[in-house]
Amino acid sequence: MTNLKELENLKNSTLRDRDIRFDILKILGIFSIILAHIIPRNIFFHIRNFDVPLMVIVSGSLFYCSSYKKNYSLATYLYKRIPRLIAPVWLFLSFYFISMYIAYSLFNKHYPYLLTKDIINSFILLDGIGYVWVIRVFILMAIISTLILNLYRYLKDKKLFFIVLSIIYIVYEILFAISTNINLDSIPLLSILINKYLFYTIPYGCLFGLGVALPTMKQKSILIIGGLFLTIFLGLTGYLYCVQGVIPLAQTFKYSPRLYYLSYGIFMSMFAFTLVDTLCKKYNLNSQKNLVNKSIIFISASTLWIYLWHILFLYIEKLLVKNNSSLNSNYVGIFLIITILSIATTLAQKIIVSGVIRKNKFGQRYSEILSILFLK
Numbered sequence: 001m002t003n004l005k006e007l008e009n010l011k012n013s014t015l016r017d018r019d020i021r022f023d024i025l026k027i028l029g030i031f032s033i034i035l036a037h038i039i040p041r042n043i044f045f046h047i048r049n050f051d052v053p054l055m056v057i058v059s060g061s062l063f064y065c066s067s068y069k070k071n072y073s074l075a076t077y078l079y080k081r082i083p084r085l086i087a088p089v090w091l092f093l094s095f096y097f098i099s100m101y102i103a104y105s106l107f108n109k110h111y112p113y114l115l116t117k118d119i120i121n122s123f124i125l126l127d128g129i130g131y132v133w134v135i136r137v138f139i140l141m142a143i144i145s146t147l148i149l150n151l152y153r154y155l156k157d158k159k160l161f162f163i164v165l166s167i168i169y170i171v172y173e174i175l176f177a178i179s180t181n182i183n184l185d186s187i188p189l190l191s192i193l194i195n196k197y198l199f200y201t202i203p204y205g206c207l208f209g210l211g212v213a214l215p216t217m218k219q220k221s222i223l224i225i226g227g228l229f230l231t232i233f234l235g236l237t238g239y240l241y242c243v244q245g246v247i248p249l250a251q252t253f254k255y256s257p258r259l260y261y262l263s264y265g266i267f268m269s270m271f272a273f274t275l276v277d278t279l280c281k282k283y284n285l286n287s288q289k290n291l292v293n294k295s296i297i298f299i300s301a302s303t304l305w306i307y308l309w310h311i312l313f314l315y316i317e318k319l320l321v322k323n324n325s326s327l328n329s330n331y332v333g334i335f336l337i338i339t340i341l342s343i344a345t346t347l348a349q350k351i352i353v354s355g356v357i358r359k360n361k362f363g364q365r366y367s368e369i370l371s372i373l374f375l376k
Contacts, residue, residue: 019065019215020285020293022058023300024276025269029055030303033134034310034339038317039331041251049250052134053257053265054272056141056204060211063145064152074146081142084376085304089135091373092308093122096129100315126196131311135304140201141208148209158213158221165206172202173259199256207262214273226270233263302346304376309342349374 032051039045097119104111113119122128125136155161184191240248253261280286317334353374356363363370
């Protein structure tokens with residue numbers, strides 16, 4: 001059982017050791033994802049379409065920063081990490097489907113969610129109600145995280161590490177091309193394993209590997225990588241324009257992620273990192289302990305629950321917009337409201353649960369379970 005002193009020591013250690021750059025980038029990523037669920041598919045929707053690659057790269061960097069001095073076995077790490085990811089998601093989904101059932105029953109309306117298509121698929125992080133596929137990506141990254149870190153340690157040389165990642169990615173593209181000529185839909189389970197798991201694990205795993213190397217990379221190397229993938233993106237844009245007659249959208253190549261989508265994501269992520277790194281050095285943000293820094297750290301450490309709560313508020317917003325067309329065009333206001341509500345609900349949740357753990361015998365007895373469910 002985790003006692004209160006251990007929790008406080010962990011909190012203080014986290015505040016000392018955090019790299020505020022990655023917290024800022026993580027917030028940029030989660031806000032961009034929330035924004036994508038609100039705004040129409042205009043130019044701003046496509047500009048911010050680097051959100052998931054950025055989040056995956058940052059998760060690799062944070063994993064490196066927290067684990068490079070440790071020797072986790074895969075089983076030990078997964079035992080600690082997976083419950084922290086999946087338990088809050090399942091708790092939220094249970095609350096969501098039950099509360100929606102009660103609400104529809106009270107208003108005597110037809111419950112819109114089907115058992116297999118919506119509910120079960122949501123719990124196994126497939127399509128379901130939507131929005132949960134991102135959680136699947138991060139669980140997959142958790143599963144392969146120690147393997148990527150051990151590969152990075154074993155190869156020692158960053159150039160060799162990037163060459164290996166490039167070879168792995170090329171193999172993925174070959175496998176993807178082969179799969180398009182095979183009718184996998186005739187074998188549903190195999191189709192799900194390949195299209196929803198394998199074809200997400202490999203490309204995002206390569207981005208996770210880039211994130212692992214990022215904290216110790218020199219600025220020159222970061223600029224070279226950013227420039228390389230900008231060149232690839234522009235080259236593919238030109239090629240696809242010649243073939244299709246229109247400028248392609250990165251969103252088209254997102255499910256499963258292809259090079260056109262990923263090259264844009266990597267370029268923008270390197271650009272964002274360079275910008276944030278410059279600002280942090282200029283204003284010495286890592287050494288400050290003011291309210292702004294504490295807020296940044298809180299939001300960064302709470303992205304899972306902020307993301308989950310935004311799903312509920314997004315559903316409520318859609319009902320309001322459906323019945324009030326005047327709200328339809330106020331996307332900035334809707335984004336701010338949903339984001340603020342999600343952060344405020346997460347803050348209230350953490351304050352209440354932390355208080356229960358400190359002051360209540362039940363909370364003290366089950367502090368570890370409550371922390372996993374509500375405080376991660």
